[in-house]
Amino acid sequence: MPIINKMLVIRPDYIDYDINKDGTLDFSVTRLISAWASLSLSTARNYGIEYRDLYKNNATRSNFEAQLNQFDPLFVFINGHGNKNLIVCQDGDLLLQGGLNTNILSRRVVYDLSCLAGAQLGPTAISEGCICFMGYTEEFIFYSSDLPPLADNVLRYFMDPVLTCVMSFLAGNSTSVSYTYAQERFDYWIEVLANSTDRDAPAHISTLLWDKDHHVLYGDGSATITGEIAPVVPIPPQPPTLATPPFPLKYVLVPLALMIGIPLLKKAKK
Amino acid sequence: MVNITEQEWLLAEKRFEALSEDIKLTILPLGVFTKDEILEHIMARDEIGIKIVEPELNYFKWLKQRGQ
Numbered sequence: 154m155p156i157i158n159k160m161l162v163i164r165p166d167y168i169d170y171d172i173n174k175d176g177t178l179d180f181s182v183t184r185l186i187s188a189w190a191s192l193s194l195s196t197a198r199n200y201g202i203e204y205r206d207l208y209k210n211n212a213t214r215s216n217f218e219a220q221l222n223q224f225d226p227l228f229v230f231i232n233g234h235g236n237k238n239l240i241v242c243q244d245g246d247l248l249l250q251g252g253l254n255t256n257i258l259s260r261r262v263v264y265d266l267s268c269l270a271g272a273q274l275g276p277t278a279i280s281e282g283c284i285c286f287m288g289y290t291e292e293f294i295f296y297s298s299d300l301p302p303l304a305d306n307v308l309r310y311f312m313d314p315v316l317t318c319v320m321s322f323l324a325g326n327s328t329s330v331s332y333t334y335a336q337e338r339f340d341y342w343i344e345v346l347a348n349s350t351d352r353d354a355p356a357h358i359s360t361l362l363w364d365k366d367h368h369v370l371y372g373d374g375s376a377t378i379t380g381e382i383a384p385v386v387p388i389p390p391q392p393p394t395l396a397t398p399p400f401p402l403k404y405v406l407v408p409l410a411l412m413i414g415i416p417l418l419k420k421a422k423k
Numbered sequence: 424m425v426n427i428t429e430q431e432w433l434l435a436e437k438r439f440e441a442l443s444e445d446i447k448l449t450i451l452p453l454g455v456f457t458k459d460e461i462l463e464h465i466m467a468r469d470e471i472g473i474k475i476v477e478p479e480l481n482y483f484k485w486l487k488q489r490g491q
Contacts, residue, residue: 296446355482
């Protein structure tokens with residue numbers, strides 16, 4: 154049985170596209186995604202979640218399978234390129250293929266930030282015993298600027314919902330609550346952009362609508378990282394300004410305050 | 424495969440023409456596209472053009488629902 158309070162993150166980082174036809178400017182989409190995915194590590198530390206991070210040259214299938222066997226985490230956060238029935242890792246090497254090795258996801262919770270794998274690979278993993286699979290049934294589409302990924306406020310619109318979901322789960326919320334928060338974050342940024350005068354805002358909105366519509370959750374919506382039923386606190390998204398951290402801390406602080414503060418208040422009243 | 428009318432292609436073309444020059448659109452796993460490349464694919468009406476325009480169709484529906 155996989156071990157609760159443990160997370161395995163895989164973050165390939167390699168030159169995966171030449172943006173110019175002459176190949177003069179190399180571009181790494183995996184680098185953008187990996188930078189944002191790294192934010193999950195500090196969150197894990199904050200919540201006492203033990204983790205292993207397979208980054209760049211360590212983001213290989215052999216390391217991934219070895220960590221699943223030895224470290225045996227409940228939660229697996231996958232970043233990389235995908236297709237309907239496969240996900241690739243560092244340098245485009247095969248990581249997972251539906252029916253081939255998806256059974257290693259059995260009894261685990263998976264968040265997969267790769268394209269299309271939610272269409273086929275995800276359901277296959279669920280049929281093989283995966284507890285919950287969250288991912289995308291179509292291409293994950295986003296805009297970015299030339300700024301470093303974590304300073305890129307355009308990229309932020311698209312990565313923030315992903316990280317919200319992962320961080321919410323790490324904070325102890327259930328998969329369905331975390332998924333809902335992510336969907337609300339998509340809505341939040343859509344609304345921010347709808348009220349913006351930025352000439353690129355309509356394009357950003359159409360892309361956010363697309364990503365939101367194809368973001369899926371399969372399997373058990375009540376699964377938690379602690380293995381216990383978490384208090385469900387319905388909190389509408391009131392996200393931060395662009396200068397604040399990508400994860401709305403209230404998603405974490407309010408449930409914690411309710412868990413800790415209310416008994417204290419009751420005691421104080423007595 | 425989604426069916427895109429000629430009117431929708433033209434509308435999308437106009438919309439992308441109005442975007443900033445330095446935009447970068449990533450469609451995983453198809454690639455990363457500059458504004459010029461986006462417009463090339465739209466004008467070519469090719470498969471990548473379809474993937475670029477498809478989200479726009481959702482956007483049109485969304486606008487309609489919002490009454491804009």
